[in-house]
Amino acid sequence: MIGAEFVPLSLPxxxxxxxxxxxxxxxxxFLLLRRQALIGDAISHVVLPxxxxxxxxxxxxxxxxxxxxxxxxxxxxxxxxxxxxRVGRIEPGAAMxxxxxAMFAGGVLLLEQSDTSSVxxxxxxxxxxxxxxxxxxxGLGWASLLDPQALRGLPPELPRIALTLIFxxxxxxxxxxxxKISTFDEGFARTLGLPTGxxxxxxVIVAAIAAVxxxxxxxxxxxxxxxxxxxxxxxxxxxxxxxQIGWSVGFATLSAxxxxxxxxxxxxxxxxxxxxxxxxxxxxxxxxxxxxxxGFGPCRTRAGAPVEG
Amino acid sequence: MTLTLAAADGRPAPAxxxxxxxxxxxxxxxxxxxKPAVFSVDxxxxxxxxxxxxxxxxxxxxxxxxxxxxxxxxxxxxITCYGRPLARQRERIAYVPQRxxxxxxxxxxxxxxxxxGLYRQLGLLGRxxxxxxxxxxxxxxxxxxxxxxxxxIGQLSGGQQQRVFLARALAQGADLYLLDEPFAGVDAxxxxxxxxxxxxxxxxxxxxxxxxxxxxxxxxxxxxVFLINTTRIAEGTVAEAFTxxxxxxxxxxxxxxxxxxxxx
Amino acid sequence: MTGSTILDALTLQLGYNASLVAVxxxxxxxxxxxxxSFLYLGKRALVSDAISHATLPGVGxxxxxxxxxxxxxxxxxxxxxxSALSAAAGLLCVTWxxxxxxxxEDAAIGAVLSVFFGLGIVFLTIIQAMTAGRQAGLESFxxxxxxxxxxxEALTIAAGGALVLALTLLLRRPMTLASFDPDxxxxxxxxxxxxxxxxxxxxxxxxxxxxxxxxxxxxxAMLIIPPVAARFWTDRVGHxxxxxxxxxxxxxxxxxxxxxxxxxxxxxxxIVLVAFALFVLSLLFSPGRGVLAALVRHRRHQARVHVxxxxxxxxxxxxxxxxxxxxxxxxxxxxxxxxxxxxxxxAQAARALLDERRWQILRADPRHEAAAARYxxxxxxxxxxxxxxxxxxxxxxxxxxxx
Numbered sequence: 001m002i003g004a005e006f007v008p009l010s011l012p013x014x015x016x017x018x019x020x021x022x023x024x025x026x027x028x029x030f031l032l033l034r035r036q037a038l039i040g041d042a043i044s045h046v047v048l049p050x051x052x053x054x055x056x057x058x059x060x061x062x063x064x065x066x067x068x069x070x071x072x073x074x075x076x077x078x079x080x081x082x083x084x085x086r087v088g089r090i091e092p093g094a095a096m097x098x099x100x101x102a103m104f105a106g107g108v109l110l111l112e113q114s115d116t117s118s119v120x121x122x123x124x125x126x127x128x129x130x131x132x133x134x135x136x137x138x139g140l141g142w143a144s145l146l147d148p149q150a151l152r153g154l155p156p157e158l159p160r161i162a163l164t165l166i167f168x169x170x171x172x173x174x175x176x177x178x179x180k181i182s183t184f185d186e187g188f189a190r191t192l193g194l195p196t197g198x199x200x201x202x203x204v205i206v207a208a209i210a211a212v213x214x215x216x217x218x219x220x221x222x223x224x225x226x227x228x229x230x231x232x233x234x235x236x237x238x239x240x241x242x243x244q245i246g247w248s249v250g251f252a253t254l255s256a257x258x259x260x261x262x263x264x265x266x267x268x269x270x271x272x273x274x275x276x277x278x279x280x281x282x283x284x285x286x287x288x289x290x291x292x293x294x295g296f297g298p299c300r301t302r303a304g305a306p307v308e309g
Numbered sequence: 310m311t312l313t314l315a316a317a318d319g320r321p322a323p324a325x326x327x328x329x330x331x332x333x334x335x336x337x338x339x340x341x342x343x344k345p346a347v348f349s350v351d352x353x354x355x356x357x358x359x360x361x362x363x364x365x366x367x368x369x370x371x372x373x374x375x376x377x378x379x380x381x382x383x384x385x386x387x388i389t390c391y392g393r394p395l396a397r398q399r400e401r402i403a404y405v406p407q408r409x410x411x412x413x414x415x416x417x418x419x420x421x422x423x424x425x426g427l428y429r430q431l432g433l434l435g436r437x438x439x440x441x442x443x444x445x446x447x448x449x450x451x452x453x454x455x456x457x458x459x460x461x462i463g464q465l466s467g468g469q470q471q472r473v474f475l476a477r478a479l480a481q482g483a484d485l486y487l488l489d490e491p492f493a494g495v496d497a498x499x500x501x502x503x504x505x506x507x508x509x510x511x512x513x514x515x516x517x518x519x520x521x522x523x524x525x526x527x528x529x530x531x532x533x534v535f536l537i538n539t540t541r542i543a544e545g546t547v548a549e550a551f552t553x554x555x556x557x558x559x560x561x562x563x564x565x566x567x568x569x570x571x572x573x
Numbered sequence: 574m575t576g577s578t579i580l581d582a583l584t585l586q587l588g589y590n591a592s593l594v595a596v597x598x599x600x601x602x603x604x605x606x607x608x609x610s611f612l613y614l615g616k617r618a619l620v621s622d623a624i625s626h627a628t629l630p631g632v633g634x635x636x637x638x639x640x641x642x643x644x645x646x647x648x649x650x651x652x653x654x655x656s657a658l659s660a661a662a663g664l665l666c667v668t669w670x671x672x673x674x675x676x677x678e679d680a681a682i683g684a685v686l687s688v689f690f691g692l693g694i695v696f697l698t699i700i701q702a703m704t705a706g707r708q709a710g711l712e713s714f715x716x717x718x719x720x721x722x723x724x725x726e727a728l729t730i731a732a733g734g735a736l737v738l739a740l741t742l743l744l745r746r747p748m749t750l751a752s753f754d755p756d757x758x759x760x761x762x763x764x765x766x767x768x769x770x771x772x773x774x775x776x777x778x779x780x781x782x783x784x785x786x787x788x789x790x791x792x793x794a795m796l797i798i799p800p801v802a803a804r805f806w807t808d809r810v811g812h813x814x815x816x817x818x819x820x821x822x823x824x825x826x827x828x829x830x831x832x833x834x835x836x837x838x839x840x841x842x843x844i845v846l847v848a849f850a851l852f853v854l855s856l857l858f859s860p861g862r863g864v865l866a867a868l869v870r871h872r873r874h875q876a877r878v879h880v881x882x883x884x885x886x887x888x889x890x891x892x893x894x895x896x897x898x899x900x901x902x903x904x905x906x907x908x909x910x911x912x913x914x915x916x917x918x919x920a921q922a923a924r925a926l927l928d929e930r931r932w933q934i935l936r937a938d939p940r941h942e943a944a945a946a947r948y949x950x951x952x953x954x955x956x957x958x959x960x961x962x963x964x965x966x967x968x969x970x971x972x973x974x975x976x
């Protein structure tokens with residue numbers, strides 16, 4: 001597979017897939033420990049109404065307004081969930097279910113009502129993206145990586161998701177301590193003067209940014225799978241948060257690479273001519289990795305309830 | 310009988326006197342829903358003393374502490390720490406929450422939890438240096454947990470978890486220590502270890518406030534008591550305030566039950 | 574779309590198929606609301622999300638199998654059977670992950686729904702290749718589509734709706750007991766585990782029947798939104814189930830009927846949005862737990878606390894520092910603008926202090942334990958005790974305290 005076509009056809013989607021997977025897995029670790037794993041699910045559903053709205057406002061399919069729209073929808077959803085949970089005293093899972101289904105329904109309705117048939121904007125695309133189509137025609141070989149002329153022809157999704165990954169990593173590194181302390185013991189964090197509410201909101205917004213950027217390139221299934229599966233598998237490999245983050249990055253990378261390769265080449269090996277959805281395959285591989293960790297991970301069960309007395 | 314009413318006994322401390330107290334509470338009301346858990350409470354915790362907050366279950370003991378720390382939002386009232394608003398005095402306060410308030414399945418080690426107490430020194434990005442580790446180890450040593458430093462926290466017994474929390478508070482190097490039911494569900498060895506550390510703190514001139522539920526040990530452990538049952542019932546030295554009458558006022562019909570466990 | 578078409582739609586005059594679908598959606602909505610109530614009260618609302626997403630690989634696989642066997646890949650019963658099987662597998666995975674590993678239920682749900690959904694998409698792309706670009710029509714399972722539905726499909730939906738509703742009604746009593754108080758139910762010999770399984774099976778059946786109408790992404794709304802909305806109106810399990818059922822039925826019926834009036838009104842979203850509108854109304858306006866009512870109560874409670882604290886301070890000659898207290902007392906004419914108590918203020922303050930002292934004595938007296946538990950700093954003792962009882966309390970007060 002490291003043939004002449006690797007650089008133009010496989011390298012960009014692979015890199016995009018890996019960046020998207022890691023960008024989602026990083027905040028996913030904290031969401032998992034805060035019992036907010038399904039926030040990723042909610043966010044990825046409300047991305048659809050966000051981009052439809054952005055399209056209706058700007059009248060064009062361009063990346064930045066749509067990402068803004070999706071980001072706005074994600075933040076709105078989070079605020080709505082939090083408001084409904086607090087003022088209505090409703091358990092978080094149910095509040096989430098109410099908000100994201102209603103917003104998703106609104107998105108579908110808007111989409112049907114507006115004339116978007118002429119442009120490439122449809123629900124299927126929103127769900128499973130088109131990782132395979134993100135090719136680099138100017139990339140004629142490894143040498144092109146040093147050719148500024150050719151680099152300009154890279155799919156714009158790649159720099160976007162790379163920037164997002166840098167941003168998410170920087171956020172995690174910079175606020176590592178407050179994130180860790182407030183996730184473990186919120187009351188104690190407040191007595192230290194840490195703004196725990198703000199930290200929680202920032203985490204969710206960063207997750208939303210990662211989701212929106214990843215969604216732009218690879219669709220929303222990967223987003224949900226990468227928020228949950230790599231961190232969950234990583235949790236069963238170690239009892240230290242630092243190591244858990246490392247494992248989750250490893251699992252995310254492995255899922256993206258293995259999933260992409262299996263989707264592109266697996267059917268060929270089996271004798272079929274057509275590739276299958278890379279996004280779907282990446283999610284499937286992450287699930288297999290999780291199943292493996294759940295069956296054999298050294299820290300897969302609870303440490304046991306503390307002994308009383 | 311002496312009438313000790315909500316905001317009634319004695320004159321309120323004039324504002325300038327508040328600076329004298331490590332923790333002073335005026336007119337504090339906290340409601341959950343439409344029922345006040347704490348109603349119009351005044352309290353002044355004396356410097357260098359060990360004070361027990363006592364009262365029956367559901368009397369608002371923990372709520373009082375949490376409101377004093379800004380963990381729950383009060384409906385009315387003022388809280389000062391050494392005469393100044395709490396937000397500016399956080400480095401002088403250390404808090405030991407109830408053991409059950411956190412998820413002990415969290416992926417971290419004992420020493421990491423104690424290092425959390427050094428957050429104010431370390432800041433966002435400060436590197437953990439040898440001296441920080443030494444401080445954390447010394448704090449663990451003071452509570453008799455030195456050999457557990459690299460244990461996963463979920464593998465500890467209840468008493469050991471409580472001691473780790475205390476070590477974290479010690480690492481904060483504060484002047485005022487607030488503990489929420491530190492003796493609940495712990496073994497006798499832990500109780501002894503904790504009380505030794507607290508007495509040690511007092512000897513260093515620190516102020517210790519403990520939400521406490523065991524009436525039998527009040528005389529042995531504490532200098533002062535604060536009796537609460539939604540409102541303040543009494544406040545003073547153990548000799549002044551820990552009286553049959555005041556206990557009767559705080560516990561009402563539940564006094565007999567509360568004392569049953571107490572082998573006085 | 575005119576008013577008369579809407580009326581036609583709501584009165585089932587838009588054709589046989591559309592009417593069948595509307596009736597089916599109403600029955601299904603009722604069953605979903607009722608069954609969802611049991612899930613919600615058992616705090617397992619989002620399990621339905623895992624179930625619904627886990628149907629997709631089953632749909633795809635069933636299509637592939639039926640085509641491979643030489644049949645029509647789009648036969649609805651086959652697709653529904655496949656979806657039921659894979660949803661059951663997803664449910665098993667959730668249970669296995671939560672009981673056998675350290676993962677919490679929400680993480681298990683998220684993992685299962687995303688992985689199964691991803692696998693389903695993989696199958697869909699295989700099908701696209703098999704049918705060589707011809708639309709297999711399976712995408713309609715994602716978002717639901719009732720337009721252009723076959724007579725047999727509409728009949729399947731109506732019959733399926735009736736069936737799940739009948740099952741829900743049949744299992745209503747054991748499910749109420751098992752979700753309201755599992756310990757009591759176990760103690761009284763009910764097979765709680767099996768009832769739980771039946772409940773999941775019912776949710777699964779509703780999902781499968783609803784796939785064609787609302788699609789697998791939004792079907793969970795029919796299981797979650799009506800129960801959450803119904804919970805605002807009552808505290809009784811039986812009533813929650815009934816109200817949620819009615820709300821679900823109304824959403825299903827209105828949604829299906831409205832969407833039949835115009836081609837650009839997809840059924841699923843309309844049903845979900847009608848349910849959501851009912852939820853918003855409940856959230857804001859229900860008298861007990863609604864937001865507006867709670868807000869009014871909170872403000873009133875806050876004012877009572879501040880005024881009472883202010884009166885007690887007045888009675889004891891203490892200064893009042895809080896601005897809100899001062900403002901409230903001025904507005905009630907209890908103090909003058911300069912902060913000095915008015916005649917009325919002094920009288921009320923004395924009454925408040927006397928009341929507080931009576932409470933003090935009462936609460937220390939073991940004989941009054943029941944009344945003492947009612948103490949909240951606000952309730953006047955006169956509302957709880959008889960005149961004679963209060964007179965007796967007053968005898969214990971020091972004479973100078975009663976003024």
